[in-house]
Amino acid sequence: MSNVSSSPLEPLDAAGFEALALGSVPLAAALGLKVDRFDHDCAVVRLPWSVTALRPGGSVSGPAMMTLADIALWGAILARIGHEPLCVTTDLTFHFLAKPRHADVLAEARLLRLGRTLAIAEVRLLSEGSDHPVAHAVGTYAIPPGRAPDRAPA
Template sequence: MSYEPNAAEFNIEEARRVLGEVFAPWVQDLGLSIDSVECVPPPGAAADWQPGAILRMAFSERLCRGGGIVCGQALMALADTAMVFAILAANRGYRPMTTVDQTTHFIRAVTESDVLADARVVRLGRTMSFGRVTLSSATDNKPVAMVSSAFAML
């Protein structure tokens, strides 16, 4: 599906539109929502501030494996999708890209909780971009996985 930008600037409304129009139906079935996109540093931001996005994956039994644990595949898809939005925020607009590498370190299981993905761009490049995502349980805000990824900019 082709996508034409609708906003002069990338903001949360545009991000929500991209989520609904660009991603495959099975990604939309994950129950993702966009909590925030950060294109510019907020007032008083630290010197090492990085552009990014925060996505939420609503808890669903359909995303769980035995024992009611949210499956790793869903967590990895959440992280990948969140990183796309972080790169779009850093780029301040839509740009096609594809995942080249994603490494996930699972820290602990998450059960019966929404999962938050805080994605940050480490380096935005012309041909490659790199980022990191912290996945946390929305119930206690404790990390459940750390993800690093690389994207080819198309």
């Protein structure tokens, strides 16, 4: 017998997801990540411009952008399945495309596929005020058994 409930997961809103992310991922809290949008179609997470996220030369560091992307991807999935902290990254493919401007970096994540055990999402990272992506990533996330919705979205 499984100890996982088959009842529907508690839905999350932007404030609930931000609290979950900051409370369970210490690096997200250290970077001061903020959730700008969190709905069925998209999760947008903001990395505020700060010296904490910089690398030598004054550019936003790769680890900061990867953390931002991972949190946004997680958000896009949880916006669909609800409060499930144990939905975890199994793969992250990350492409750095350009040096971010001296501005907040926004991560816009969208779900590509939601199955019973895996979810796949993509994210574009942009410097605030620009339409040109500075990075792109695709992530695969494992969903705990019995926690995915009965039907994958179209």
